[in-house]
Amino acid sequence: MKIILLGPPGAGKGTQADILRKKLNIGKIATGDMLREAVASGTPLGKQVQDIMAKGHLVPDKTMIDVLFGRIHKADCALGFVLDGFPRTLAQAEALDRALAFEDAAIDRVIELKVDDEKLMKRIVGRYACAKCGAGYHDSFKRPMQAGVCDACGSKEFIRREDDKAQTVAKRLETYHMQTEPLLPYYRVQGKLLSVDGMAEIEEVARQIDEVMGMGKKNAKNS
Numbered sequence: 001m002k003i004i005l006l007g008p009p010g011a012g013k014g015t016q017a018d019i020l021r022k023k024l025n026i027g028k029i030a031t032g033d034m035l036r037e038a039v040a041s042g043t044p045l046g047k048q049v050q051d052i053m054a055k056g057h058l059v060p061d062k063t064m065i066d067v068l069f070g071r072i073h074k075a076d077c078a079l080g081f082v083l084d085g086f087p088r089t090l091a092q093a094e095a096l097d098r099a100l101a102f103e104d105a106a107i108d109r110v111i112e113l114k115v116d117d118e119k120l121m122k123r124i125v126g127r128y129a130c131a132k133c134g135a136g137y138h139d140s141f142k143r144p145m146q147a148g149v150c151d152a153c154g155s156k157e158f159i160r161r162e163d164d165k166a167q168t169v170a171k172r173l174e175t176y177h178m179q180t181e182p183l184l185p186y187y188r189v190q191g192k193l194l195s196v197d198g199m200a201e202i203e204e205v206a207r208q209i210d211e212v213m214g215m216g217k218k219n220a221k222n223s
């Protein structure tokens with residue numbers, strides 16, 4: 001089973017990719033991890049990626065596909081894979097389809113995690129963590145029991161990630177709408193697109209994915 005997860009950053013793709021990896025015994029490929037592994041491998045391709053990233057350039061689509069195909073030929077992807085963070089543009093989606101077709105393969109399912117921009121913004125921007133033990137909190141949804149004091153370790157210092165700031169999140173959402181959303185009709189006409197409510201709780205999103213993929217019965221039998 002070859003699956004692509006689509007949704008803006010913060011929609012929970014990584015979490016759902018983990019769940020699918022375990023459930024289907026397939027490889028999970030997150031773009032960031034994949035590029036880091038490629039660099040760490042020290043292969044000629046890895047060195048090429050390292051040079052590109054050291055210069056602060058974006059990794060070209062052709063190189064991404066080469067790295068990806070190195071990754072999907074590893075043992076953990078024998079039964080398939082779930083992609084988190086690739087493809088991000090129509091050109092990448094087309095390049096991926098062409099490369100897979102060359103191996104007589106194809107993407108089976110594309111799962112869209114539908115989000116509400118405003119709610120997602122609130123969810124991400126409110127996040128912060130204890131600077132000492134890393135316990136996670138949220139301005140609206142999970143405050144410490146005693147204001148300003150970590151429940152877990154008593155520390156009074158907290159940190160907010162640069163990635164979680166409103167301006168950064170807004171920019172990433174805009175990029176998603178402009179560059180990645182055109183992939184939805186692209187996969188819809190291929191009959192591969194499935195959509196779930198990405199704003200629901202993690203377990204509910206996982207349940208909806210099971211449902212749209214028709215995995216419900218199988219799981220009931222296994223449990």
Ligand SMILES: [Zn+2]
Pocket residue numbers: 130131132133134135150151152153154155
């Ligand atoms: Zn703490």
